[in-house]
Amino acid sequence: MPNSLPKQSVKFSWLFKMAWRDSRKNRARLLLFISAIVLGIAALVAVYSFKDNLQRDIDAQAKELTGADLVLDSRKGVSKAMQKMLDTLGDERSQEKTFASMIYFQKGGGSRLVQMKALEGNYPYYGTIETIPLAAAKYFQSGRNALVDQTLMLQFNAKVGDSVKIGDLIFNIMGTLTKAPGQTGIGASIAPTVYIPLQTLDKTNLIKTGSRINNKFYFKYNDPSKIDEWVKKQNSRLEKEGFDADTVESRKEQTGRSFKDVNRFLALSGFIALLLGCIGVGSAIHVYIQEKLSAIATLRCLGLKSRHAFLIYLIQVFFIGLIAAVLGAALGTGIQFLLPLVLKDFLPIEITMQVSWLAVGQGILLGLIISVLFALPSLLSVRRISPLNAIRISFEKAGGKRDPLTWLVYLLMAVFITAFTHLQMKTWIQTLAFTASIAIAFTLLIILSKLLMFLVRKLLPNSSPYLWRQGFANLYRPNNQTLMLTVSIGLSTAFICTLFFVQGILMSRVTLSSGSNQPNMVMFDIQNTQKEGLDSLTKAFKLPLMNQVPVVTMRIEEINGKKASADTSNMRAYRNEIRATYQDTLTVAEKITSGKWIGKIKPNETVYVSLDQRYAQQIHVELNDKILFNVQGMMIPTVVGSLREVNWSRMQTNFRVVFPAGGIRRSAAVSCIDDQGAIGRSFSPFPG
């Protein structure tokens, strides 16, 4: 009689064969189960591919955005020393003066405020100024010619060869401007551009003392590799002279930053889709394994070892996950081609969509990891399915205690979610807050589900109709899916709501002047003596006044007791004239990020001003710093009470410095300022 244990040798190839056999009749259903993965990976690959393509195109086209290797610009005049330095820079140079001016179309008689660019030299060195006809961009500097933006040409029904009056001079429209370096479609419609030769600018008589001119100097280098290093070295000198430097590299960063919100929203969409995929896989495989319980128990009766049973289903999940990930990646690659169609008006560059193999690879890898990782808790339970289930369904959980490997898998799932969240959020505080929120939501949903089962069991009256009794009883009977469904549906709903909330927030931030509560005309520099006349004029045109904002011009005299002469490293703070306002409440475009907003003060109280946070950074000012403002000769001591985040993209007047109501009026200079100060007014042409 044998009394030694028999040896059993199951080949790995048989496990594959068995996985294939077992999946028969279930494959379509399995794919449907993990359609969540297909959609999640599709969203992720689409977003990643778009980001990759965008970044690649930004890198490739950044030169065309700047049009030169180095751009120096200043709103101040150029000192002799600076001019000497400018003359030595680059291998080729161009100069441009940019300013706002009115243009008058002689034929149609219309006029419009435009962004005037007076150009000299062969700029752009990269990319082109695109015009119709093509040659116009090349030859317009040879005489008194202008290139006029196509939106203006359409608006005023102008044609090439017509004349426009700019200042005292009449220019021939030599070409229609269709594209200039760094110009977006939406930018052109807000501030259309007109190019004229720089040599003609003086004769237009538009440039007077006090004119707000932006001087730009463009340089091309045969060897541009050391430009950024040069800019870094010369930074303090450039700042002292009032110059800003823009290089190809810095433009890459700026352009990337301007898509931050869009990119982050797209990333969040992908991430949420992925999390939904995780939930989908977890619940789908749970149901699948529940249905396989009898077959697994039979195989165990016939002598299949627990780890082999586990491997059969792991192989199935691996390959189904791989197929789903590949399908998702293919679908996502297709979807990415649609994104530029939606976003093209906001992009300053042309997106050339290509298959991003990196994104595809990431998507497939992530799909596989998610499929396997989130299926593992159910797959591990296969090891503990008793062969007894073949002769009688056991309601007792095998083994009693939780499998330590299952705890390890739960830990890995938490690590995965945390790590992936960190990839999206970039900061650990946000990552931990998000992950903890998911954990809390998960726990609450479990509690809710248990409570639901308890209450139904306790409160369901025996006298209720049969259908109701049976229906509700299924919520707590053995092998019920109440917990799984509550958690899956609850978390999915929470994620989708999060996405919609964020979408809502972003949409409200980018709402432009299309709303009836938004102005579509803003007038500046209205003097007090002009107010009444303007009021009657606008009323005659049925333009309701929406908002009237005081604008007060001032300079910073001292920061924390230091004058400009003693604070040479912070020249930017003292250099520019500031247009500030006073108001008692914040506008919708403003949000306090630190400190406390004080909207009203009484006479002799400390004047707490609020600064735009980026401006505060630029002039090296923090909360509670003391700033002495020179308001046209009158010194006003203030304390920085708060910093604000300002949404500069809104079509309304925004200010770097905001005084509380009463902060300027109380001074003796107020009457003087109000007399000489300006007012910004916003109008809407539509009543209401």
Added chain:
Amino acid sequence: MESILNIRNVSKIYQSAGRELTVLDNINFSIAAGSTVAITGPSGSGKTTLLGLCAGLDSASSGTVELNGIALEKLNEDERAAIRNQYVGFIFQNFQLLPTLTALENVMVPLELRGAKNISAHALELLDKVGLADRSHHYPVQLSGGEQQRVSLARAFSNQPAILFADEPTGNLDAETSEKVIKLLFDLNKDAGTTLIIVTHDLELAARTARSIKIKGGVIISDENPTYAQ
């Protein structure tokens, strides 16, 4: 005659709602190799639990189960699986064929697990013996209840088990089909010389075996022809 199964002082106690529920209480018997035995008893008497313990599907709360000279209580679940694959065959009341495998593949599984050779030919031969050679590529869902149980018989004998456990083998069949299946079972068993243990409450079926153990309330209340077992 040498015994293939020795049950000594076996008890099985479940914890239910905080209370102990004794399903089997101090069971003792031995079964001789090559014999046919029926375990009978009313519903809830513990006969299926006893089958589970004898076949190594479950472990006893106390006592020893020795199958083919190997003490099962000392083995873990995977070791017991190897024992089942090598020495044990099963016939279930609800057939328990794997629904995604053809009839032929169902018969092949125990042999594949054992790593045997010429599996397909042997499995086909068995299907031929149960009269289903022409249905070898049909899935269980395409077979009638009687046909499914015949495939189950072929599978049970495929690994030439030392002992075969049948749990209510005719429980889901009509009388006519039951008769055919039982005849086939005994014929195959006779040819193979396998020890056959049938768990049933069907006294007619039990009467066909050489020995009958009757249990009630978790204890053996009668053991007809026990000496045959020794």
